[in-house]
Amino acid sequence: MTALTVAGCLGACGSKDGERDDTSTTASSLGPLTTTSDDTTTTAPPDSTGPAPSDTTAVDPSATTTADDADTGPTVYFDLGIIPDIPMTECQQSLDIVFVMDVSTTMGGFINLLANEMLAVDAAIQMLDLPDEPHYGLAVFVDDAALLNGGAPYANATALRDDFLMWAAFTASNQQVGGGNSNSTWTENSLDGLYLAANGFQWRPAETTTRIVIHTTDDTFWDGPTIGNGVMIQHGYAETVQALQDQFVRVYAFADQIGGACNCMDVTPGWSTPFMGMLPIPEATDGGVYDINMVLSGAVSLVDAINAAVEESYCDPYMPQG
Numbered sequence: 001m002t003a004l005t006v007a008g009c010l011g012a013c014g015s016k017d018g019e020r021d022d023t024s025t026t027a028s029s030l031g032p033l034t035t036t037s038d039d040t041t042t043t044a045p046p047d048s049t050g051p052a053p054s055d056t057t058a059v060d061p062s063a064t065t066t067a068d069d070a071d072t073g074p075t076v077y078f079d080l081g082i083i084p085d086i087p088m089t090e091c092q093q094s095l096d097i098v099f100v101m102d103v104s105t106t107m108g109g110f111i112n113l114l115a116n117e118m119l120a121v122d123a124a125i126q127m128l129d130l131p132d133e134p135h136y137g138l139a140v141f142v143d144d145a146a147l148l149n150g151g152a153p154y155a156n157a158t159a160l161r162d163d164f165l166m167w168a169a170f171t172a173s174n175q176q177v178g179g180g181n182s183n184s185t186w187t188e189n190s191l192d193g194l195y196l197a198a199n200g201f202q203w204r205p206a207e208t209t210t211r212i213v214i215h216t217t218d219d220t221f222w223d224g225p226t227i228g229n230g231v232m233i234q235h236g237y238a239e240t241v242q243a244l245q246d247q248f249v250r251v252y253a254f255a256d257q258i259g260g261a262c263n264c265m266d267v268t269p270g271w272s273t274p275f276m277g278m279l280p281i282p283e284a285t286d287g288g289v290y291d292i293n294m295v296l297s298g299a300v301s302l303v304d305a306i307n308a309a310v311e312e313s314y315c316d317p318y319m320p321q322g
Helices: 105-126 157-173 190-200 237-246 292-296 302-313
Strands: 023-026 034-037 094-102 135-141 145-147 209-216 226-228 231-233 249-255 288-291
Touching: 094 105, 094 157, 094 190, 105 157, 105 209, 105 292, 105 302, 135 157, 135 190, 145 190, 190 209, 190 237, 190 249, 209 302, 237 249, 249 292, 249 302, 288 292, 288 302
Parallel strands: 094 135, 094 209, 209 249, 249 288
Antiparallel strands: 023 034, 135 145, 226 231
């Protein structure tokens, strides 16, 4: 696999098991997402004490040994030059991406940035030579949540970009998605937004589709069922994780580390650290997490981050945890 490097990861960014046992993925709290191959070939040096064969000396390959197999039997040879008939097939899957966005007051800058870069994100995805057009969806939340476009994919990236611009402007209203009351709390409703995306979006078949959620928030979340700021929060943490896993959905989150009304609270649980003893959602769903502030500051390219998530996930077997 081609090495991927994206700065700004929180915790482990998309570490994999299973078929990728020959790779190692490392990430510091704000370090790079880097996948490097551990495969190396070591050739034992020739025995300098023995006589060197002349140009006319015939060497019997069956008698050749290495340091590793000297005591265990004859060497096995792999002549890749004489196996022309093995079919080399390249995986091709459809790609579905649903954006699940916090549209509370503090998120306007990030959503505007996402709108400005959405067409570049789509252009980079098109370079993957997909078998068909990528499908994009959108869910939004404050203390309530809504899945837009009836759960159907947008016609194209431009239509999605236009809705991003509308919701970026909406953040200035400090209202709930469905109206009715203002947003007076810092805690938001990520879980219902994620649950709606998992079970409400018109995903294409999991057997032939890579399914990704791009989740954005700068704070923590209500854990339902409960009432939050006068709004019914319907779904809890474990239930939401299970819904995402059941639908083979990977979550890549752009999240903060410090938040709350005082801007002094640890808001990493559930995103880059465990929540009540349960794995963070990105880790539990075979995804990853990025520092939203590094994107806002320009230290991390949003286009590069999203497309690294896509490249890391595309055609890889789904490996949920927990």
